[in-house]
Amino acid sequence: MIHFSQKVRERLSGSASIFSFFYYICVNPMERKEIENLMQAHGIRPTANRISIALALSRAGRPMSLGELEDNLDTIDKSGISRALTLFRGSHMVHVIEDGSDSVRYELCLSESEHHDSDEHVHFYCEKCGKTFCLNDISIPSVALPSGWTPTSTNYMIKGVCPACSQD
Numbered sequence: 001m002i003h004f005s006q007k008v009r010e011r012l013s014g015s016a017s018i019f020s021f022f023y024y025i026c027v028n029p030m031e032r033k034e035i036e037n038l039m040q041a042h043g044i045r046p047t048a049n050r051i052s053i054a055l056a057l058s059r060a061g062r063p064m065s066l067g068e069l070e071d072n073l074d075t076i077d078k079s080g081i082s083r084a085l086t087l088f089r090g091s092h093m094v095h096v097i098e099d100g101s102d103s104v105r106y107e108l109c110l111s112e113s114e115h116h117d118s119d120e121h122v123h124f125y126c127e128k129c130g131k132t133f134c135l136n137d138i139s140i141p142s143v144a145l146p147s148g149w150t151p152t153s154t155n156y157m158i159k160g161v162c163p164a165c166s167q168d
């Protein structure tokens with residue numbers, strides 16, 4: 001049993017679960033203005049739909065697939081979400097996460113630099129609930145590649161059972 005601090009207990013209220021605790025410690029959703037700044041930094045015009053999609057990614061606190069985003073965004077159709085994600089991908093405003101499930105998942109890239117991605121981190125795919133979680137504080141170990149091999153992105157995925165599913 002994990003002993004929550006008073007502050008965390010207040011946030012969890014009645015329906016406390018390990019998952020909501022996990023959610024609480026991992027999520028630091030961006031404000032609308034921060035999202036607009038992030039877009040402008042990546043040369044993307046902040047339209048209402050693009051802002052809504054980026055806000056949904058930020059609030060989720062874990063990488064989201066196109067289908068999951070569609071479920072979260074009633075007002076934007078799938079092709080609209082898909083077009084925005086393609087734009088975000090092309091501008092390096094998102095990380096593309098391959099977790100071995102049917103679809104890739106996306107999360108916002110908060111790195112300031114275009115050339116060095118400073119916010120890449122380890123991900124954990126839960127084989128029970130099918131969710132992929134961000135382990136934000138665990139950075140990806142560096143791998144010394146042979147000369148001539150130029151990496152553009154790294155996926156570091158650990159699979160297993162998440163804290164919420166471990167309780168079942």
Ligand SMILES: [Zn+2]
Pocket residue numbers: 095108109110111117118119120
């Ligand atoms: Zn990044």
Ligand SMILES: [Zn+2]
Pocket residue numbers: 126127128129130131161162163164165
């Ligand atoms: Zn799980």
Ligand SMILES: [Zn+2]
Pocket residue numbers: 062063107121122123133134135
């Ligand atoms: Zn992540």
